[in-house]
Amino acid sequence: MVRNILAALSILMLTSCSMMSDPVTDRASEILAQMTMEEKVGQIIQADISAVTPEDVRKYHLGSVLNGGNSAPGGGKVADAREWLALADAFWEASTDKGDGRVGIPLIWGTDAVHGHNNLQSAVIFPHNIGLGAANDPDLIGRIAEVTAREVRATGQEWTFAPTLAVARDDRWGRTYESYSEAPDIVAAYAGSMVQGLQGQSGAEDFLTSDHVIATAKHFVGDGGTEQGIDKGDTQGDLEEILTLHGAGYGPAISADVQTVMASFSSINGTKMHGYKALLTDRLKGEMGFDGFVVGDWNGHAEIPGCTAGDCDAALHAGLDMYMAPDSWRELYDNLLDAAKNGDLDLDRLDDAVMRILKVKLRAGLFDAPKPSERASSNASLLGSDAHREVAREAVRKSLVLLKNNSSLLPLQSGQTVLIAGSGADSIEQQSGGWTLNWQGTGNSNDEFAHAETIYAGLKTALEAIDSRAILSVDGSYTAKPDVAIVVFGEQPYAEFRGDRSDLVYETDGGSDLALLKKLKAADIPVISVFLSGRPLWVNPHINASDAFIAAWLPGTEGGGIADVLIADTQGQARYDFTGKLSFSWPATGEGTPINGNEGEKVAFPFGYGLGYGDSKTLAALSEDPGVNLDSRFTGKLVERGDAAAGLQMYLGDASNANIPVTTLTAESLGGAIKLSGIDYRAQEDSRAIQWQGGGKGEWSVRTSRAIDLSALGNAANLALVIDWKVMQAPKAEATMLWGCGADCARQADIGPLLSTLSPQSWTRSVIPLTCFGDPAGELTRIGLSGDDAMQIAIHAAAIEAAETAECPLP
Known part of the structure; x- marks a missing residue:
């Protein structure tokens, strides 16, 4: 009897252990036990396809590759789907090579498919997240x-760096359009839907396999809350309040079993997220129960004080599992391997990181999968299919927010001649925005998109179907007066850092878009404005000059979705109503300070606002006072009494953050590479001492809020930079003077030799002709000094002036 009871208990215990056993963990443990130190270190590194070859993957056992925003197979901007598959095969075969006793661990290829598979010419491009937030439709998300996952799989990739779960609180941030909303509840409602759509249902047979991909919740955490909306900046405040607000989407994402989380470039209260162990390890992996792996952002580990792109143990020790080291991977591999062998690297932490990566790969079925081109999901014919485009078109319709419709001008009725004008009317580039074919989304012609429809093309088709006529005239000119005009205008494409703004004024009074609207109104032509933007902007004069005004955000490739809502059917009835509601508060002034749902005087249209065709509201004229000094009469002054001249802003920067605004007399860059303090010249603290510590590159700069045309100061060839300064410690190495001259324009010159010739400890006036920087023509966006070596300079004043001398004092 006792023997029978003991036998039964033994069987029960074995059964319980078997039930508790995790096959994925068991298999990962078996693989880990076979791996060499070289294979372990390789597994935690991700390289960009522009800087790595299949042979490199084989030699260094790399765990992952990615294609950055400007990387495509073959080295061009774009590549055919077959080229993507061929390269995926080559990397796959290299990683799974078991020659010479290798374990042969398949790599994963990550891509920024953030609004569709947006690096592909033939893919469908969805509205950016800000538009999807206005749709407020988790099912649509x-x-x-699901469509995005199918199209990513079609070209052989298994991993997307999406969704972005930022709660953008300052619209000056250049990544605002990557955020669904300023409201954490909308972000939270979308997070699980997006993750599940990408990965499939957790526990289902096709979870992470077949037509599904590995998702990434990013950027953990606080990226949308940085002070003044500065990219890679610092989110400040009570930690628990920050996590409640900015971490709202991560709980639902983890509940949907998201497999990867990307660490943020930004900091919280001065601590870089890539090195924040209390949050990456203790909070995310511990309290929140995240059991996937943490991946870094583009060389983000290098921004930890004391780290470089090629040398950073601290990130792994803080909880990073995979380094995104696009072009620094080889040096990083060597240094991590050395650290592992000499005892500087925590080997248990290394094993934990590798285990996490292995388990994700096992859950995704990669160890048992054939090479990418042989998978059923690799079907290029799916890219931009009619079914996929229809989902995107629905998203466009639902994202539109009607701010004004005086006299019920919309929907447009039949039998009219419609002038379609504006820079965005016939531009896939402008309606798609950043992260489209390349990082910044610029330089893309319409014929580079295989499946796309411009807003004009969609309007033309819809108008002709109701016996109306569409006339395209980008500049708004016409021979015969039209019955109505649709003007499509707005922001040109940008991505992070280049999209950061110092205010939210879209355009000054002399702007070309406003002039076009006013010209049409003066001709007594009813005007419908379709505004393309990645954030709410101050456009009160533009709204006043329009009879109807639509916030269309960045709708992507399906421009016909706009016509679906604006143009009536043959019976004069709306084919689709406006259902979009603002997921961001719209500013009444252009100063840019956060408003976030307040319904005070700084809000023109509150969070949740949006008219429908059933609303008969007449919008009164809005104030045209931007609340910002927009005086464009630049006098040439850059620095006065040691501070930035009126209308300009002083910044400090280093590897930790390049954009720290100087708001006090004494200041320091986030990583401590450069410091400012007050110093006396002619009066108490009427100058600034700038000290480079010599522990890494530091930069001091003065920047304009918008590009300044220097021609107002005279012939550029006769202009010079005039500086009153004192050299307290000259650099022994190169010191670079930086000159920002407009979009995608930067010049520089070495001023180290000049500094070494100046009388030490004496105030000096230097005259540096603009010709020292090359072509003097153009605009001014910033002037700065950058260096790695220790040096100290005091500046009292700087200005651009006409100068008699044309001799350049620089080598």
């Missing part, structure tokens, strides 16, 4: 994710 899930279907968008």
Whole structure:
């Protein structure tokens, strides 16, 4: 009897252990036990396809590759789907090579498919997240994710760096359009839907396999809350309040079993997230129960004080599992391997990171999968299919927010001649925005998109179907007066850092878009404005000059979705109503300070606002006072009494953050590479001492809020930079003077030799002709000094002036 009871208990215990056993963990443990130190270190590194070859993957056992925003197979901007598959095969075969006793661990290829598979010419491009937030439709989000996953799989990739779960609180941030909303509840409602749509249902047979991909919740955490909306900046405040607000989407994402989380470039209260162990390890992996792996952002580990792109143990020790080291991977591999062998690297932490990566790969079925081109999901014919484009078109319709419709001008009726004008009317580039074919989304012609429809093309088709006529005239000119005009205008494409703004004024009074609207209104032509933007902007004069005004955000490739809502059917009835509601408060002034749902005097249209065709509201004229000094009469002054001249802003920067605004007399860059303090010249603290510590590159700069045309100061060839300064410690190495001259324009010159010739400890006036920087023509966006070596300079004043001398004092 006792023997029978003991036998039964033994069987029960074995059964319980078997039930508790995790096959994925068991298999990962078996693989880990076979791996060499070289294979372990390789597994935690991700390289960009522009800087790595299949042979490199084989030699260094790399765990992952990615294609950055400007990387495509073959080295060009774009590549055919077959080229993507061929390169995926080559990397796969290299990683799974078991020659010479290798374990042969398949790599994963990550891509920024953030609004569709947006690096592909033939893919469908969805509205950016800010537009999807206005749709307020989690079911739609899930279907968008499913389409995106199918198109990513079609070209052989298994991993997307999406969704972005930022709660953008300052619209000056250049990544605002990557955020669904300023409201954490909308972000939270979308997070699970997007993750599940990308990955599939956790526990289902096709979870992470077949037509599904590995998702990434990013950027953990606080990226949308940085002070003054500065990219890679610092989010300040009570930690728990920050996590409640900015971490709202991560709980639902983890509940949907998201497999990867990307660490943020930004900091919280001065601590870089890539090195924040209390949050990456203790909070995310511990309290929140995240059991996937943490991946870094583009060389983000290098921004930890004391780290470089090629040498950073601290990130792994803080909880980073995979380094995104696009072009620094080889040096990083060597240094991590040395650290592992000499005892500087925590080997248990290394094993934990590798285990996490292995388990994700096992859950995704990669160890048992054939090479990418042989998978059923690799079907290029799916890219931009009619079914996929229809989902995107629905998203466009639902994202539109009607701010004004005086006299019920919309929807447009039949039998009219419609002038379609504006820079965005016939531009896939402008309606798609950043992260489209390349990082910044610029330089893309319409014929580079295989499946796309401009807003004009969609309007033309819809108008002709109701016996109306569409006339395209980008500049708004016409021979015969039209019945109505649709003007499509707005922001040109940008991505992070280049999209950061110092205010939210879209355009000054002399702007070309406003002039066009006013010209049409003066001709007594009813005007419908379709505004393309990645954030709410101060456009009160533009709204006043329009009879109807639509916030269309960045709708992507399906421009016909706009016509679906604006143009009536043959019976004069709306084919689709406006259902979009603002997921961001719209500013009444252009100063840019956060408003976030307040319905005070700084809000023109509150969070949740949006008219429908059933609303008969007449919008009164809005104030045209931007609340910002927009005086464009630049006098040439850059620095006065040691501070930035009126209308300009002084910044400090280093590897930790390049954009720290100087708001006090004494200041320091986030990583401590450069410091400012007050110093006396002619009066108490009427100058600034700038000290480079010599522990890494530091930069001091003065920047304009918008590009300044220097021609107002005279012939550029006769202009010079005049500086009153004192050299307290000259650099022994190169010191670079930086000159920002407009979009995608930067010049520089070495001023180290000049500094070494100046009388030490004496105030000096230097005259540096603009010709020292090359072509003097153009604009001014910033002037700065940068260096790695220790040096100290005091500046009292700087200005651009006409100068008699044309001799350049620089080598």
